[in-house]
Amino acid sequence: MRRIVIDPVTRLEGHLKVMVEVDEGKVAKAEVVGTMFRGFEKILSGRDPRDAVFLTQRICGVCPADHATASALALDDACKAEVPENGRLLRNLMLGGNYLQSHITHFYHLSLPDYVQLPEIAPFSPHYTGDFRFNKETNEKMAGHYFQALNIRRKCHELVAQFGGKMPHLASIVAGGTSQNATPFRIKSARVLLGEVSEFINTVYEEDVRTIAAGYHDYFNAGKGMNLLTYGAFPMDAGGRANLFARGVYADGKISALDPARISEDVSHSWYNASSGGPPTEISTQADADKQGAYSWVKAPRYDGAVFEVGPLARMWMNGVYRGGISAMDRIVARMMEAKMMAGAMTGWLDELKEDGECEVAVEVPYEAEGAGMTEAARGALGHWVKIRGGRIERYEAVVPTTWNASPLDASGQHGPIETALLGLEVPDADNPLPVVRVIHSFDPCLACAVHLIAPNRPMSRFRI
Amino acid sequence: MRNLDRREFLRLCGATGAALSLADMLKPEIAAAFAGPKEGKPPVVWLQGGACSGCSVSLLNSVSPDIAEVLTGVISLKFHQTLMSAAGDQAMNVLQETRNKYRGEYVLIVEGTVPAGASGKYATLGENGEKPVTFAKWVKDMSADAKAILAVGSCASFGGVPAASPNPTGSLPASKAVNGKPVINIPGCPSHPDWVLGTVVHLLNYGMPRLDAHGRPVIFFGKCIHDLCERRPDFDLGVFATRLSGNGCLYKMGCKGPMTFADCPQRMFNNKTNWCVGANSPCISCVQPEFPDHSEPFFVKMAEYGPEGTQVPQNRPVRLIGGSN
Numbered sequence: 001m002r003r004i005v006i007d008p009v010t011r012l013e014g015h016l017k018v019m020v021e022v023d024e025g026k027v028a029k030a031e032v033v034g035t036m037f038r039g040f041e042k043i044l045s046g047r048d049p050r051d052a053v054f055l056t057q058r059i060c061g062v063c064p065a066d067h068a069t070a071s072a073l074a075l076d077d078a079c080k081a082e083v084p085e086n087g088r089l090l091r092n093l094m095l096g097g098n099y100l101q102s103h104i105t106h107f108y109h110l111s112l113p114d115y116v117q118l119p120e121i122a123p124f125s126p127h128y129t130g131d132f133r134f135n136k137e138t139n140e141k142m143a144g145h146y147f148q149a150l151n152i153r154r155k156c157h158e159l160v161a162q163f164g165g166k167m168p169h170l171a172s173i174v175a176g177g178t179s180q181n182a183t184p185f186r187i188k189s190a191r192v193l194l195g196e197v198s199e200f201i202n203t204v205y206e207e208d209v210r211t212i213a214a215g216y217h218d219y220f221n222a223g224k225g226m227n228l229l230t231y232g233a234f235p236m237d238a239g240g241r242a243n244l245f246a247r248g249v250y251a252d253g254k255i256s257a258l259d260p261a262r263i264s265e266d267v268s269h270s271w272y273n274a275s276s277g278g279p280p281t282e283i284s285t286q287a288d289a290d291k292q293g294a295y296s297w298v299k300a301p302r303y304d305g306a307v308f309e310v311g312p313l314a315r316m317w318m319n320g321v322y323r324g325g326i327s328a329m330d331r332i333v334a335r336m337m338e339a340k341m342m343a344g345a346m347t348g349w350l351d352e353l354k355e356d357g358e359c360e361v362a363v364e365v366p367y368e369a370e371g372a373g374m375t376e377a378a379r380g381a382l383g384h385w386v387k388i389r390g391g392r393i394e395r396y397e398a399v400v401p402t403t404w405n406a407s408p409l410d411a412s413g414q415h416g417p418i419e420t421a422l423l424g425l426e427v428p429d430a431d432n433p434l435p436v437v438r439v440i441h442s443f444d445p446c447l448a449c450a451v452h453l454i455a456p457n458r459p460m461s462r463f464r465i
Numbered sequence: 466m467r468n469l470d471r472r473e474f475l476r477l478c479g480a481t482g483a484a485l486s487l488a489d490m491l492k493p494e495i496a497a498a499f500a501g502p503k504e505g506k507p508p509v510v511w512l513q514g515g516a517c518s519g520c521s522v523s524l525l526n527s528v529s530p531d532i533a534e535v536l537t538g539v540i541s542l543k544f545h546q547t548l549m550s551a552a553g554d555q556a557m558n559v560l561q562e563t564r565n566k567y568r569g570e571y572v573l574i575v576e577g578t579v580p581a582g583a584s585g586k587y588a589t590l591g592e593n594g595e596k597p598v599t600f601a602k603w604v605k606d607m608s609a610d611a612k613a614i615l616a617v618g619s620c621a622s623f624g625g626v627p628a629a630s631p632n633p634t635g636s637l638p639a640s641k642a643v644n645g646k647p648v649i650n651i652p653g654c655p656s657h658p659d660w661v662l663g664t665v666v667h668l669l670n671y672g673m674p675r676l677d678a679h680g681r682p683v684i685f686f687g688k689c690i691h692d693l694c695e696r697r698p699d700f701d702l703g704v705f706a707t708r709l710s711g712n713g714c715l716y717k718m719g720c721k722g723p724m725t726f727a728d729c730p731q732r733m734f735n736n737k738t739n740w741c742v743g744a745n746s747p748c749i750s751c752v753q754p755e756f757p758d759h760s761e762p763f764f765v766k767m768a769e770y771g772p773e774g775t776q777v778p779q780n781r782p783v784r785l786i787g788g789s790n
Contacts, residue, residue: 006553007591010546013518015588017597035597036588038515038580039633043626048762054749055757058626061519061655105525113550122508123542126559127550147533154526158735165744166734167526168519168655169751172744179709179745189738287633289583297587360710437552448517 001028002430007035009440011110013062014447016406020436022427027436030415030422032406034298034447037271037287044396049075049365049388050175052396056384059398060449061168062105065098065160066377067449068173069233070384070398075175078371078388079363085238086357087177089349092234092244093190094164094173095375096346100197101156101167102378103312103339104205106444108149111332114438115212116142128432133215142211145204152200159193162186177360182353191350198343201336209336213329216438223328223421223439227251228314229258229303229404231383233376234345244345245376248318249303255318258303260374260383263399266300266410269293280399281385298447300407300416301399309417310380310404311443312338328421328442335444365391377401379444400449418443471671506541507669508563508571510607513546514588514600515627515636516577519655520618521547527658528736535662543571557591560603564610572665573611575621578628579604579642582635601642608643613668615649616640617661622650622680623754630758640680649673650680654751659732660685677726679754685732690722690748693730709745719764721750 007017015036021029040059044052053071057064069091076083083091116139117132118124134142157167163180164170172180180186213220232247249258267277271294276285280301288294302308309326313334316322321341322334366388373384380401387395407416415423421439513521525532536542542549543563549556563571580587585599592598608614616639619625628636640648649668651660664682667674674682691697699705699714706713714720725748733740741748750760 005592005595007597008546008552008556010549010552010556013547015513015546015590017589035590036515036600037634038587038627038636040626042631042633043629048764051757051761051763054763055626058517058519058654061517061522064519109548118550119537121537121541122559123536123545123549125550126555128552128555147537150525150533151531154528154531154736157522157526158738161735161738163744165739165741165746168517168522170744171741171746171749174709174746177710180739181710181745287583289586358710360708362708
């Protein structure tokens, strides 16, 4: 038995630590630990509800458009705002543009160094050694794409900034729509950027994923998962009846409808007190940094008491685009397929935009209201819930993708998806635990998002989802 | 290679209206600055605490020199959690090695707050004999032997959103966690890549840049957004927007440009693509120590609630006092 601690697990957003015990070359025990905590919900309480769109973006610099979208949806709901067509399309384009940025950054800059050797200089050296399989020519070509992709991901952000003002932390998603309207200049500039990014995705990115999948084919059998869950996202019509990404639950080989009331958070092994568990709509979260038996700042969301994985693979599965399997390599393949699908959808949204059309409606903050915003961040299902009282935020709650994926043990002894994926994993060389980081990276964890929680320690009223 | 004197360098840093980006003009100077100490490139250590990584992502959006050039040819980025290949002990050893080998030569960059609540347990990094080491300890240790310390972003500079009331994690800005050593603040939520790279170049080529009362380089934070704004004529003429997506000055929609000191209107973001007011959205004053508690509510006119000294007479050109230039 050998204990391996990787702290920090690098090349992901935020602070993550993993502890595995390897017995006869296989992982026998796994603990995934979120090691940073800020307390966003507590900060939000008492503020102007409209400010939540800007403040919640600051949960994560990698998925700001995603939090802005969820927050704006929650406020639209609470303020009964009907977002005009251009507002819907522009929001879709900003979130979609950040998907492209996020997926390309994940594959090339966060994940690729697990499979390809980069130049032997800082920050690429030192690195784990051993199981790097490509010949010199292929390796050099892929390493070159690492640097090319830096430019492409930057252009994705330029695309978002056309309509968002700046990225990260965009300025124009607001309650009631968007502030930036679709001027002919902005539409044209976005088209040019999207064309360049699409070409990269369809030629370079796709081919590189094929190369990795062929060279490391055994990872289709590593880092396995079971259940998948999506909230659905990207409204395709005014009423939001149709979404680009379907909402649903995949368990025991069957797809069924999602019932948000069955979501609950478990804190038996998280550094929060007992009242912090339950449905996200009625818990009262309070940190307890010295809690016995706890080992992570991440909570454990469960659906119907069972463990679910969220992310691009879940979305592609629910849409029937990709159902190859649930493994480390399947996650990488599905993410690429989603980028292709997204680039196509964005071209359509740009065509649909009406030049200089209405993009926002005036929003009046109600004295008392509740709202829910459920969408999909690049990394998976994302929900924001707001309760307004006296025209101010009384309570704000966000349940984010990595909380699902990086969750610790729950009260019934079930491991979260990343821990489950690590159990049984073959780690032949304990000094170079490449399989461990490959499996973790396949989930594209975002810890700043996962560990933002803490709500005021006072009685909470019920939320309608 | 061009040789600029300090005065010329400052002029270029301020010349944001030019067709070229700051980094374009500074390419040779950046190369010269980074030709620094032994083994070629100056070592940089980038630590992330109570952060969202937005400032790191923003740095990746640097245009020219593009970030690939910065990483391979200009600096030696020894430690950066989001980018480095090493993980775990291997990564933490790099930190110790850099401290020992480049004593007094490395630049320390802090992103995010330093949480002091719960004995620092709200942010930890690496282990010491199975015991987690707090981020606060790393900042204190690494700052002791740094050539210079840069607080990048508003969280590290002033506390930002994590330190907003009621500051649940007891978050501190970097300057309060480095045993009184001098810190250059490069705020912004996120900070602009030009601000970060420009300051590093100045530091390595010409020494400490001139700082304002909040520890910010005057070259980038010396002027008021309200004075640089393309909608300033609207303000002077009394043309005010009544909805975000309309025309006119956003002052009555909550714009905090008059209390905010940075060159955003001229420098803009993402390869000069756009900026907040350019996208019809009010400035939220993200580079000021007041952000966010005293720049909120973001969509309410500042004079209606603003602290003393920020009252702005309506429909009249005003000259505001602030910063230290």
